Structure formats: C-alpha cells, structure tokens
Amino acid sequence: MSAARLRRVLLYAGLVAVGLLFIGPLYWLFSSALKESGDIYQFPPRWLPGWHIENFAEAWRAAPFGDFFVNSLIVTAGGATIKLVNATLTAYAFVFLRFPYKNVIFLAMLGALMVPNNVTLIVNYITVSNLGWVNTYLGLIVPSAGSVFGMFLLRQYMLTLPGDVVEAARVDGAGHLRIMWQVVLPMCKPMLVTVGIIAVVDMWNDFIWPLIVTNTVEMRTLPIGLLYLRSTEGYSNWGAIMAGTVMVALPMLILFLVAQRQITRGLTGGAVKG
Amino acid sequence: MTTTTAARRGPGDEAGDNEGAGAGTTNTSGAATAAAGGSGGTAPTPRPRRRRRHHWRRRRKEYLLFLLMISPNLVIIGTFDYWPVIYNAWLSLTRWNMISGVPRYVGLENYQNLFTSSSFHGILLNTLTFSAAIVVGSVVLGLALALLFDQKLRGRGIVRTAAFAPHIVSGAAVATLWLFIFDPAYGLTRVVLDPFGIESPRWVNDADWALIALVIAYLWKGLGFVAIVYLAGLQNLPEELYEAARLDGAGTWTTFRRITLPLLSPVTFFVLVTSIIGTFQAYDMIAVLTDGGPGDATTTLSWYVYQQGFRASDAGSAAAAAMLLFVILLVVTGLQTRFVQRKVHYA
Numbered sequence: 340m341s342a343a344r345l346r347r348v349l350l351y352a353g354l355v356a357v358g359l360l361f362i363g364p365l366y367w368l369f370s371s372a373l374k375e376s377g378d379i380y381q382f383p384p385r386w387l388p389g390w391h392i393e394n395f396a397e398a399w400r401a402a403p404f405g406d407f408f409v410n411s412l413i414v415t416a417g418g419a420t421i422k423l424v425n426a427t428l429t430a431y432a433f434v435f436l437r438f439p440y441k442n443v444i445f446l447a448m449l450g451a452l453m454v455p456n457n458v459t460l461i462v463n464y465i466t467v468s469n470l471g472w473v474n475t476y477l478g479l480i481v482p483s484a485g486s487v488f489g490m491f492l493l494r495q496y497m498l499t500l501p502g503d504v505v506e507a508a509r510v511d512g513a514g515h516l517r518i519m520w521q522v523v524l525p526m527c528k529p530m531l532v533t534v535g536i537i538a539v540v541d542m543w544n545d546f547i548w549p550l551i552v553t554n555t556v557e558m559r560t561l562p563i564g565l566l567y568l569r570s571t572e573g574y575s576n577w578g579a580i581m582a583g584t585v586m587v588a589l590p591m592l593i594l595f596l597v598a599q600r601q602i603t604r605g606l607t608g609g610a611v612k613g
Numbered sequence: 614m615t616t617t618t619a620a621r622r623g624p625g626d627e628a629g630d631n632e633g634a635g636a637g638t639t640n641t642s643g644a645a646t647a648a649a650g651g652s653g654g655t656a657p658t659p660r661p662r663r664r665r666r667h668h669w670r671r672r673r674k675e676y677l678l679f680l681l682m683i684s685p686n687l688v689i690i691g692t693f694d695y696w697p698v699i700y701n702a703w704l705s706l707t708r709w710n711m712i713s714g715v716p717r718y719v720g721l722e723n724y725q726n727l728f729t730s731s732s733f734h735g736i737l738l739n740t741l742t743f744s745a746a747i748v749v750g751s752v753v754l755g756l757a758l759a760l761l762f763d764q765k766l767r768g769r770g771i772v773r774t775a776a777f778a779p780h781i782v783s784g785a786a787v788a789t790l791w792l793f794i795f796d797p798a799y800g801l802t803r804v805v806l807d808p809f810g811i812e813s814p815r816w817v818n819d820a821d822w823a824l825i826a827l828v829i830a831y832l833w834k835g836l837g838f839v840a841i842v843y844l845a846g847l848q849n850l851p852e853e854l855y856e857a858a859r860l861d862g863a864g865t866w867t868t869f870r871r872i873t874l875p876l877l878s879p880v881t882f883f884v885l886v887t888s889i890i891g892t893f894q895a896y897d898m899i900a901v902l903t904d905g906g907p908g909d910a911t912t913t914l915s916w917y918v919y920q921q922g923f924r925a926s927d928a929g930s931a932a933a934a935a936m937l938l939f940v941i942l943l944v945v946t947g948l949q950t951r952f953v954q955r956k957v958h959y960a
Contacts, residue, residue, distance in 0.1 A: 356765050357758060361775040364833065367801050368790045380799055383807075425686040430683035437675050448687065451694040453946050455894050457918045458935045461704065461928055465711070478818035485689035515678055533708035544783040546897035551923055566901060569789065577793050582735065588786040595781050602781060607842050 372581040379577050394582035401571050401579060404586060406557045407564035411543060415561055418480045421539035424533055426489035431519050434497040451487045456547065464551055478552045483545065489534040492605065497523065498529040533605035536598050543591055561587045663781035680935045712722040723933035732909055739824065744892040746828045751888045752881055755839030762840060763847050776837030784897030791830035792902060819911040823903050826910050831898055837883050846880035886949040893942055914938050
C-alpha cells in the first residue's frame with residue numbers, strides 16, 4: 340500500500356472515530372428515550388430502540404413539563420425579542436446618529452462583556468427582589484434583555500453597508516425611523532437572523548439565573564425542570580429522564596439543523612474577525 | 614475582537630442643512646446660536662443666524678433620538694451589569710444573610726477568611742485544574758479535529774455538524790445525558806470499557822473521578838465549537854507560504870510547526886481566553902453532574918459563589934469570591950486585548 344493511500348485510510352479511520360465520539364452519545368440519548376426499561380437495564384445493551392413513547396408520558400407525569408415548556412417559550416420569545424430590538428436600536432443609533440462622544444459610550448457598553456455572570460448573581464437577585472419580580476416572567480426576562488454582543492455584531496455589519504443608499508433616502512426627506520425600517524434593516528437581514536438566533540439559544544439554555552430567580556416548580560424553565568425531574572425520578576428511571584432530556588435538547592437541535600450557517604457565523608464571528 | 618473606533622458615516626452631516634430655513638418659529642436665544650457656533654458654521658450663507666438655529670434644532674432632535682434609542686439597552690446594562698460590580702464590591706466588605714437586616718461593614722474579613730481557609734484552597738485548585746484541563750484539551754483536540762475537517766474527506770460535513778451540535782444544546786441536557794453515560798452499570802462507558810476488561814469507575818460518585826468526568830463531558834460539549842474556530846483560522850492561512858515551504862523541501866511536520874502553528878497563534882489565544890472565561894462561569898454542568906461533590910471535589914470558584922450566596926446565605930463571602938473571580942478574568946481579558954492589538958500591528 341502506498342504512503343498516500345495509507346494516509347487516506349488513516350484519515351478516514353480518524354473521521355469515523357470522531358464521528359462515533361459525537362454521534363454515539365447523541366444516538367444513545369434518543370434511543371434510550373425510546374427504550375422500555377427492560378431494554379435499558381440490560382448488559383450488553385440493545386442498540387436498536389423500540390418505539391416506547393411511554394417514557395415521555397412518564398416524564399410528563401413526574402414533572403410538570405407542560406409548565407416548563409410554556410415558561411421556556413415565554414422567556415425565550417420575550418427575552419430574544421427584546422434583546423434583538425435593543426441590539427438593533429442601539430447599533431443604528433451608534434452608526435447613523437450624531438451624539439457627542441458616542442464612541443466612548445459605545446466602548447463603555449461593550450465593556451459589559453467583561454463582567455462575568457458570577458459577579459452579577461447576588462446583586463441582581465437583590466435588585467429583582469426589591470422590584471418584586473422574584474418568581475415572575477419579568478424577573479426571568481428583564482435582567483437578560485440587554486444586548487451587548489448582538490449590538491456589537493450589528494454595528495459592525497451596519498458600518499459596512501453602502502452609504503449612498505442611506506444618503507439617498509435622507510435627501511428624499513425620510514426620517515431616521517423610516518430609514519431604519521425600510522432601508523437599513525432589510526439590508527441587515529442576515530445579521531439580524533444571526534443575532535436573533537443566538538439570543539434564542541442563549542435564553543432557552545440559560546440555567547443559573549432561572550434557577551435563582553424562580554422558586555416554585557410551576558415557574559421553572561426546561562433546563563431547571565430537567566434537574567427537578569432527576570430529583571424526583573432519582574437514578575431509577577433513565578428512560579423517562581432521557582425523554583425529558585430530549586424535550587430540552589431537541590428544539591435547539593432542530594433550530595441548529597435549520598440555521599446552521601447563521602449560528603456558526605455568529606458564534607465564531609468574534610474569533611475570525613479578531 | 615477589534616472595534617472600528619469611529620462610525621464612518623454620520624448621515625447627511627452638513628449636506629442636508631440648506632433646505633428651507635428654520636420655518637416660522639423665532640427663538641432669539643443667544644445660547645442656541647452660541648452653541649451652534651461651536652460646531653463650525655463657517656459657510657458664508659445669506660442668513661447665517663437663522664440657518665444656525667435651524668441646524669441646532671435638527672441636531673438637538675438627533676441627540677434626543679439617539680438617547681431614546683440607546684436608553685432601554687443602556688438602562689438594562691447599567692442596572693444588571695455595571696451596578697452589580699459596584700454593589701458586589703461593597704457587599705464583599707460586609708456580612709449579611711441576604712434575608713433580613715442590612716449588610717454590616719466588616720472590612721477585609723471575608724477575604725481573610727477565604728484565603729486562610731484550607732477548603733477554599735482546595736476550591737481554587739479545583740478551579741485551576743478544571744480550567745487548565747479544558748484549555749489544554751480544547752487547544753490540542755480542537756486543533757486536531759480542525760486539521761481533520763480541513764482534509765478533503767467524504768462525510769466530513771456530517772461529522773462536523775454532529776461535533777458542533779452539543780455546543781448549542783443546554784448544558785443541563787448534555788450533563789444529564791452524560792450522567793447516564795457515566796452510569797457504571799448500564800451506561801455507555803461500561804459498553805466502551807468492558808471489551809478491554811476494565812471495570813467502569815464510579816465517575817461522578819467517586820471523589821477521584823468526578824472532576825475527570827466533568828472535564829470529559831464539558832470537552833464533549835465545547836470541542837466542536839473550538840474545532841470550527843480553528844478551521845476558520847486554517848482556511849484563512851495564505852496558500853503562498855505553503856507553496857514556498859514545499860519548494861524549500863520542508864516536510865509536513867516542519868511546515869505545521871513553523872508555519873501553521875505560529876500563524877494560528879491569534880486563534881489559539883482566542884480559544885485560550887474563551888475557554889478560561891467559560892470554565893470560570895460554568896454552572897449548569899456542575900449542577901447536574903456533581904452538584905459540586907462528592908464533598909468539595911468539583912466545587913469551583915463559580916459554584917462556590919452560588920453555594921455561599923444561595924444555599925449558605927452568606928452574601929459577604931460569596932461576594933468576595935465573586936470579586937476574586939472578576940479580577941482574575943479582568944487580567945485574562947486584559948492580556949487578550951494587549952495580545953490582539955500587538956498582532957494587529959504586526960500583521
């Protein structure tokens with residue numbers, strides 16, 4: 340066997356190994372969620388699952404997944420929308436409006452990226468409880484509704500737009516809100532999609548803040564609900580626990596498969612441009 | 614990341630100002646004229662005063678609109694990002710149970726207690742071990758994956774997608790999955806280890822293995838992201854250099870060590886910094902996999918902040934630990950900024 344051929348064989352072996360490493364656990368998750376408990380508690384395991392949807396019903400019985408879903412949907416939709424609006428308005432203002440020292444203000448806002456969430460936990464809890472927002476949707480949404488990274492991505496994108504289009508709209512007498520809505524935002528669509536999707540993923544997956552700011556089972560979001568399910572099911576029923584895990588993970592996996600390009604671009608944007 | 618310092622286009626600037634002068638309103642306050650004069654109304658126009666006034670009113674409208682547009686974001690960021698830093702610094706100098714009464718000033722006592730407590734030394738060590746393992750694992754394995762994905766292989770797209778997918782799944786879900794994988798009796802690790810005649814360790818229930826289990830699950834979640842970042846870096850490298858190296862007869866290893874690695878150093882630094890920041894803020898995977906245990910075996914600085922604040926109701930020491938964490942991260946980010954700037958000048 341020639342050296343080049345051997346190299347290709349080795350490369351393919353590596354690719355298969357990596358594939359197994361990442362697809363294997365995901366397959367384990369979905370197949371276990373559909374296995375009967377008899378099939379889960381046997382060794383060596385059965386690789387082909389049945390179609391045992393009972394696990395989902397059981398997870399749903401053990402923990403109020405309906406509430407978790409509604410809460411996660413409200414928090415994600417509300418939070419991501421406000422984040423996106425904030426990112427858009429701020430980015431537009433910084434690019435197209437005049438204001439003394441606006442670049443200093445921009446850098447000051449960008450500096451918030453350096454504040455780790457650990458530092459904000461205790462004080463934000465105090466603030467939210469002073470506002471009477473503990474265990475409410477407002478408390479879940481508002482502290483995360485500001486946008487720094489999204490604002491940064493959108494601002495950089497707006498700076499690359501062709502200036503004469505905006506110029507022409509201004510000469511025609513269009514006001515800023517109209518220019519933003521009818522001229523700038525349509526041109527920013529790809530980046531708006533990216534920023535919006537990242538906001539959705541962030542809100543859906545957020546863990547530590549919802550854990551702190553809610554204190555009844557009915558107000559928990561899905562990731563916290565999963566922790567609750569495990570505490571009620573213990574280690575005794577992996578089928579139901581994996582079914583619960585699928586319910587938390589699947590929406591984001593579907594979103595990822597649909598919008599892979601936008602997500603990768605947004606998340607790696609900071610690195611490649613840096 | 615770099616920021617372009619000046620917005621390149623203010624709209625219209627002086628261009629749109631010569632249409633119909635300041636409408637009907639006559640406001641002869643000297644202040645307006647004086648203020649407008651500051652911004653260079655030098656053009657010789659027939660009615661300079663009215664024009665300047667008009668100019669100033671437009672500008673004031675624009676300033677107001679600017680404030681309106683940024684204020685919701687500014688208020689949220691100020692309240693929930695900047696104010697916590699200030700108040701947290703104060704809290705770290707007090708003792709308070711977060712429930713009743715008010716914080717009582719105790720000076721540096723919380724810091725003293727932290728640094729003299731041996732369990733806190735263990736927690737610092739956990740944090741550093743966890744962070745170092747993730748950093749090294751991310752750089753080495755992430756780069757290896759990227760080099761593999763850079764080859765023209767059939768099916769690499771699917772593998773790349775599968776590797777990236779865990780990155781956008783909730784950490785709580787990934788950790789729950791791994792909890793089952795780590796089950797010594799029925800988990801996937803037994804399936805993998807059994808053919809080699811190795812008995813699966815008790816992973817998360819064994820103080821010697823819990824941190825390793827955490828590192829494995831955490832790496833599995835983040836590796837695909839690191840690989841994609843490295844891949845983007847690899848695909849941006851100039852082809853000519855490799856051409857030249859080939860002509861000079863440099864082997865694969867030499868080319869990798871002398872060209873690829875040095876040119877990728879900005880990417881490596883990005884991976885380094887984001888990995889450190891990530892591990893210093895990790896909650897969800899620790900919460901689900903180990904809850905900081907057994908004992909303190911997987912309690913990191915971030916988990917300690919949560920535990921002290923919300924389980925032990927000790928706001929002071931939680932705040933002090935958070936400040937320590939903040940300072941460490943500031944130094945790390947500061948290093949990144951300096952490094953990136955040097956790189957930009959160099960390039």
